Amino acid sequence: MKIEEDLLLSYGGEIKSYKQNEFIFREDEKPAFYYQIIEGSIKENNYNELGSEFIQNILGTDQSFGDSFLFLHKNYNINAVALTDCQIIKLKKDDFFRLIKEYPDLSVDTNKCLSQRLYFKTAMIQNLASSLPEKRILGLLDYLKSFHKDDDKFSFLVKLTRQQIADLIGLRVETVIRTAKKLERENFLKIDSRKIYY
């Protein structure tokens, strides 16, 4: 989901900088803003009882986050954390609703975006339910690639560390490494100087 920066600003949006590892919002807080990334990347995550991390999503430039919570009266059930230094534009909930009310096309876009997220979340859950690590990794790669434009074979560079991949699909790094190599042998992906292309 992307809304023009000028439009967001004219409706009261504010640009804020976040440092790496800074929380943008936390679990159990009350959602109050629409967020859109101008520069940098963020992750949405949870921590389990043992303190180990599960990453729900990783988002970059021109992607929005937190929007789905604005339509509910529920608190966040995820944290949002800056992965890199970031510039993010935030728009108050009321202003966001005023904006989409006055621009019905944006309202439709919001629906489209939420639908797409729901679709891929469902696909992700199906893959995560599998005990096969290959399926989990390929599912994640399909998901990540769905945000990208071109669909060519190994055109998509995965800009995640092995650890981040592991945290996104609930595996250990070593398993991700082993399985990625296996998938390379089977020609599902390509690895060039430690980078994964899909």
Next chain:
DNA sequence: GCATTAACTACCT
């Protein structure tokens, strides 16, 4: 700091 490998353990069918 991140990626890889190896040797080991544990679990599951």
Next chain:
DNA sequence: AGGTAGTTAATGC
């Protein structure tokens, strides 16, 4: 028993 993921530790990039 065989296969596979997790654990630990050492090493390489």
